[in-house]
Amino acid sequence: MTLAERSGPPPAQQPRLPENFQARLAFLRRRAERLAALQDVCLELISERNLERLLALIMEKVTLTLEAERSSLYLVEEGQGRRWLTTQVAQGTQTIRVAINERSIAGSVATTGEVVNLENPYLDPRFDPEFDRRNHFRTRSMLTVPMLNRQGEIIGVTQAINKLNGQGAFTEEDEQILKAFSAQAAVAIENARYLEAQRSTFDGLIRGQAIAADARDHLTGGHTLRVTEYSLEIGREMALPESELQVLRYAGLLHDQGKLSVPDSVLQKPGGLSPDEFSLMKSHAAKTKLVLDAVRRQFPRRMRRIPEIASRHHERLDGSGYPDGLEAKDIPLLTRIIAVADVFDALTSKRHYREPAPDDKVLAILSEEAEKNHLDANVVGALQAALPRLVELRTRLRQEEEAAEDTGGLSGITHLHVIAPDWEKPPAEWSATDKPSAQRRPQ
Amino acid sequence: MNNCAHDAQFGELEAATRKVQRLELLLQTALDLSSERDLNRLLDRIWERLTEVMEAERSTLFLIDEEKGELWSRIAQRAEEIRLPIGRGIAGTVARSGEIINIPDAYRDPRFNPEFDSRTNFLTRSLLTVPMRDRDDNIIGVAQVLNKREAPRVFTDQDEALLSALASLAAVAIENVSLFDEQRASIEAIITGLNIGMSGRDPHYGPHVFRVQAYSLALGDELGLSNGDRKTLRYSALLHDLGQIGVPDTILLKNTALEGDELLEFQLHALKTKILLDRMGLSGDLQEVPAIAPFNHKRLDAGGYPEGPPEGNDVPLLSRILAVADALDLLIHPRPGQQPLSFPQALDSIRSEAGKAFDPAAVQALLRLAPRLEAIEAEAEASYEEVRVDLG
Numbered sequence: 001m002t003l004a005e006r007s008g009p010p011p012a013q014q015p016r017l018p019e020n021f022q023a024r025l026a027f028l029r030r031r032a033e034r035l036a037a038l039q040d041v042c043l044e045l046i047s048e049r050n051l052e053r054l055l056a057l058i059m060e061k062v063t064l065t066l067e068a069e070r071s072s073l074y075l076v077e078e079g080q081g082r083r084w085l086t087t088q089v090a091q092g093t094q095t096i097r098v099a100i101n102e103r104s105i106a107g108s109v110a111t112t113g114e115v116v117n118l119e120n121p122y123l124d125p126r127f128d129p130e131f132d133r134r135n136h137f138r139t140r141s142m143l144t145v146p147m148l149n150r151q152g153e154i155i156g157v158t159q160a161i162n163k164l165n166g167q168g169a170f171t172e173e174d175e176q177i178l179k180a181f182s183a184q185a186a187v188a189i190e191n192a193r194y195l196e197a198q199r200s201t202f203d204g205l206i207r208g209q210a211i212a213a214d215a216r217d218h219l220t221g222g223h224t225l226r227v228t229e230y231s232l233e234i235g236r237e238m239a240l241p242e243s244e245l246q247v248l249r250y251a252g253l254l255h256d257q258g259k260l261s262v263p264d265s266v267l268q269k270p271g272g273l274s275p276d277e278f279s280l281m282k283s284h285a286a287k288t289k290l291v292l293d294a295v296r297r298q299f300p301r302r303m304r305r306i307p308e309i310a311s312r313h314h315e316r317l318d319g320s321g322y323p324d325g326l327e328a329k330d331i332p333l334l335t336r337i338i339a340v341a342d343v344f345d346a347l348t349s350k351r352h353y354r355e356p357a358p359d360d361k362v363l364a365i366l367s368e369e370a371e372k373n374h375l376d377a378n379v380v381g382a383l384q385a386a387l388p389r390l391v392e393l394r395t396r397l398r399q400e401e402e403a404a405e406d407t408g409g410l411s412g413i414t415h416l417h418v419i420a421p422d423w424e425k426p427p428a429e430w431s432a433t434d435k436p437s438a439q440r441r442p443q
Numbered sequence: 444m445n446n447c448a449h450d451a452q453f454g455e456l457e458a459a460t461r462k463v464q465r466l467e468l469l470l471q472t473a474l475d476l477s478s479e480r481d482l483n484r485l486l487d488r489i490w491e492r493l494t495e496v497m498e499a500e501r502s503t504l505f506l507i508d509e510e511k512g513e514l515w516s517r518i519a520q521r522a523e524e525i526r527l528p529i530g531r532g533i534a535g536t537v538a539r540s541g542e543i544i545n546i547p548d549a550y551r552d553p554r555f556n557p558e559f560d561s562r563t564n565f566l567t568r569s570l571l572t573v574p575m576r577d578r579d580d581n582i583i584g585v586a587q588v589l590n591k592r593e594a595p596r597v598f599t600d601q602d603e604a605l606l607s608a609l610a611s612l613a614a615v616a617i618e619n620v621s622l623f624d625e626q627r628a629s630i631e632a633i634i635t636g637l638n639i640g641m642s643g644r645d646p647h648y649g650p651h652v653f654r655v656q657a658y659s660l661a662l663g664d665e666l667g668l669s670n671g672d673r674k675t676l677r678y679s680a681l682l683h684d685l686g687q688i689g690v691p692d693t694i695l696l697k698n699t700a701l702e703g704d705e706l707l708e709f710q711l712h713a714l715k716t717k718i719l720l721d722r723m724g725l726s727g728d729l730q731e732v733p734a735i736a737p738f739n740h741k742r743l744d745a746g747g748y749p750e751g752p753p754e755g756n757d758v759p760l761l762s763r764i765l766a767v768a769d770a771l772d773l774l775i776h777p778r779p780g781q782q783p784l785s786f787p788q789a790l791d792s793i794r795s796e797a798g799k800a801f802d803p804a805a806v807q808a809l810l811r812l813a814p815r816l817e818a819i820e821a822e823a824e825a826s827y828e829e830v831r832v833d834l835g
Contacts, residue, residue, distance in 0.1 A: 021452060021456065024456065025452075025455060025456055025459055028456070028459035028460055028462075028463055029459055031463050032459060032462045032463050032466060035463060035466035035467065035470065036466060038466075038470065039466060039469055039470060039473070039608065042470060042473045042474075042477075043473070043611060043612065043615060046473065046477040046612075046615050046616070046619065047578045047615050047618075049619070049622065150474075150478045180470055183474055184470070184473060184474055184477070187474060187477045187478045188477065190478075191477065191478075191480075191619055194480070194623070194727060195622060195623065195626065197726035197727030197730070198623070198626035198627065198630065198726075198727040198728065199626060200724060200726055200727075201630060201723075201724075201725050201726055201727045201728065201729045202626060202629050202630050202633065203724075204723035204724040204725050205630060205633045205634065205637075205723060205725070205729075206633050207723070208719055208720075208722060208723035209633065209636075209637050209640075211719075211722065212685070212688040212689065212719050213640075213688065215688075215689060216688065216689065254636075257636060257640055258640070258643075258834075260637070260640030260641060260643065260644065260688070261640050261641070261642075261643025261644045261834050262644075263644065263692055264691055264692040264693070265692065283835065286835075287640075287643060287834045287835075290639075290832050290834055291636050291639045291640055291643075291832060291834070292636065293832075294635070294636070294639055294830060294832045295631075295632035295633075295635050295636050295639075295830075296632075298628040298629065298631055298632035298635070299628070299629055299632055300625040300628070300629065303629070
């Protein structure tokens with residue numbers, strides 16, 4: 001029975017006003033007011049898709065809606081076959097873990113699924129006054145309600161502490177309100193969690209495929225992740241908005257997708273490539289485009305530029321690049337960033353025939369490439385400005401790469417040979433003149 | 444107390460009660476709509492809720508299709524899709540101006556177009572149309588209810604407020620579900636891209652994966668899997684050979700039978716699938732995939748590969764289903780150097796391993812599917828053709 005039914009008007013066949021008419025009318029009006037407020041809160045809850053912000057919002061709204069002094073939110077967590085409660089946000093206090101059993105108030109609500117409404121918590125043996133002592137706080141009244149999801153599982157507990165305005169304990173009506181609120185909070189939390197889980201799954205897949213594709217080729221191993229991180233750092237240096245950085249990140253992770261279908265004989269060949277092999281190697285950019293084009297429609301609208309951005313990283317501003325010899329106007333900024341990061345990584349990585357070039361040499365080569373109108377000068381400038389951060393990144397990523405190998409990581413994944421990256425010819429050592437260039441490549 | 448005052452007070456009490464009831468309905472609706480994760484089911488629920496809560500005979504929810512500059516609706520009680528230009532007609536006007544249009548007597552209002560009534564054999568009396576706004580106040584659609592069922596048989600001011608509140612809820616729920624859909628589509632895109640890329644290296648990869656997907660799902664349906672398990676099985680089928688990324692071309696593409704060490708090296712792909720999937724940190728819809736996809740070469744009587752747990756009876760049901768589906772396809776489309784079998788031969792061969800290599804229930808399910816297998820295969824190959832890309 002809903003509250004409205006319980007407190008509804010007398011039956012029609014008995015058209016007599018109830019004796020407590022005024023009180024009843026006032027009650028209904030107040031209830032309508034609170035429900036309307038709750039309705040607004042619910043709308044806010046389900047519109048918040050960021051889990052962290054959502055949890056903060058829930059706390060804020062419990063305090064407000066219940067006219068309480070403070071509130072706590074406990075969430076059920078699981079791991080290694082055990083379950084416990086954690087306070088995700090307890091305003092102004094640190095995180096606590098609580099066992100799910102009847103020895104504490106939150107624990108017993110999470111165990112039984114029943115509401116606990118205490119007029120004076122100090123009279124309840126389950127109440128732990130330790131918290132009050134430590135925080136110089138006095139808990140006077142406490143309403144604790146289970147948070148049930150749509151399957152009826154308890155996913156957490158909400159708790160309102162100290163009814164304000166000298167009203168003493170929380171009322172039965174407060175219980176109803178907090179229960180309704182908690183049900184909505186549970187749905188909002190599960191939605192936000194699902195969205196986060198799906199997002200990290202997408203991320204994992206896209207990273208995983210990059211890692212796996214890289215692992216086919218031992219020496220450039222980790223290339224894609226490094227290029228992506230370098231690109232992001234350059235993008236930040238150029239003050240790109242967060243939304244662009246996200247596109248850049250995915251485009252970076254996908255830029256060598258086409259290498260999945262380049263044969264080992266080319267990908268893993270030590271030393272120089274024959275003209276045929278070289279054109280096979282170069283085909284990876286066109287393949288990236290073909291594959292991403294095929295799935296473009298499934299990407300959200302803001303990400304539909306990714307096929308172009310990812311596949312044009314070997315184009316050059318003067319039109320001498322590949323696969324399509326595009327002109328500058330058709331090479332998006334994000335692609336120019338990936339192109340610079342790509343060359344930077346190639347130059348600063350060890351090859352079987354040479355050591356990594358020193359950073360000053362790398363900068364000189366990049367500037368020269370910019371002067372020749374191959375690379376974008378602004379992007380090269382941004383890289384230069386961000387160089388210390390790039391160097392830091394490089395160190396960290398190499399350590400991670402090594403750690404992954406040590407622990408077996410992906411070392412089992414391939415059968416490994418050394419390869420010459422697509423655009424390099426092996427010079428004895430790096431210099432501004434013997435850097436790779438279109439003329440020097442086998443055509 | 445005189446009668447008049449008595450009635451007035453009674454009316455007040457009734458109004459207050461009704462308001463509380465409506466708010467409770469609205470809260471229930473919020474819960475209901477926000478917990479739906481599939482767009483079509485959500486639209487159905489919205490439509491049901493609009494009709495029920497508004498005490499209307501019919502309701503329609505129009506969404507804006509920005510690319511076409513149109514309103515579209517899937518949920519007029521008759522299942523046909525309606526499309527209207529934005530700016531024209533009542534719904535189109537509301538979509539453009541954002542005003543609420545409440546028409547008590549449709550046939551006396553020049554804005555009402557009776558054509559739809561005559562097409563659907565319906566008589567519109569009253570209609571209320573409100574804009575549906577997202578949290579940034581953009582109009583994303585229009586909610587419309589027809590024919591108030593209860594007296595006074597027209598929609599009131601309170602109805603306008605109530606429908607607007609419902610429309611806001613619907614808007615948020617639709618936005619949420621659209622985000623879920625976007626995420627799912629993005630995940631599909633990456634997996635499809637992987638399959639296309641892998642097929643560029645080994646042309647047998649994509650068709651195999653698609654056929655295994657189709658057999659697995661048919662087996663899953665036969666065994667009555669839950670929706671969640673079905674989803675896991677599908678993703679597992681799509682990713683079960685991912686580790687072949689790490690198998691050298693000399694083995695993967697060898698056009699004669701694999702022998703000795705070559706075979707062992709090839710079998711390592713299952714372990715590589717496991718390593719890769721474990722490292723991806725999958726959750727959400729793919730949470731269970733790493734516990735399923737790498738284990739389709741495990742045998743029920745222990746053994747098989749990769750080495751290590753799970754063994755024998757601990758191999759999850761979904762892996763066992765995948766094992767049968769994979770085995771079927773490998774018997775019919777074997778690696779070079781092996782004789783392809785017909786469906787009846789393949790089924791005999793699998794049946795003889797029931798309880799040994801394969802789960803007996805999964806084998807029984809496969810045998811029940813026997814008459815449909817060729818059709819399933821053809822359909823799977825057709826659906827692979829739709830995504831296939833010739834990478835040259």
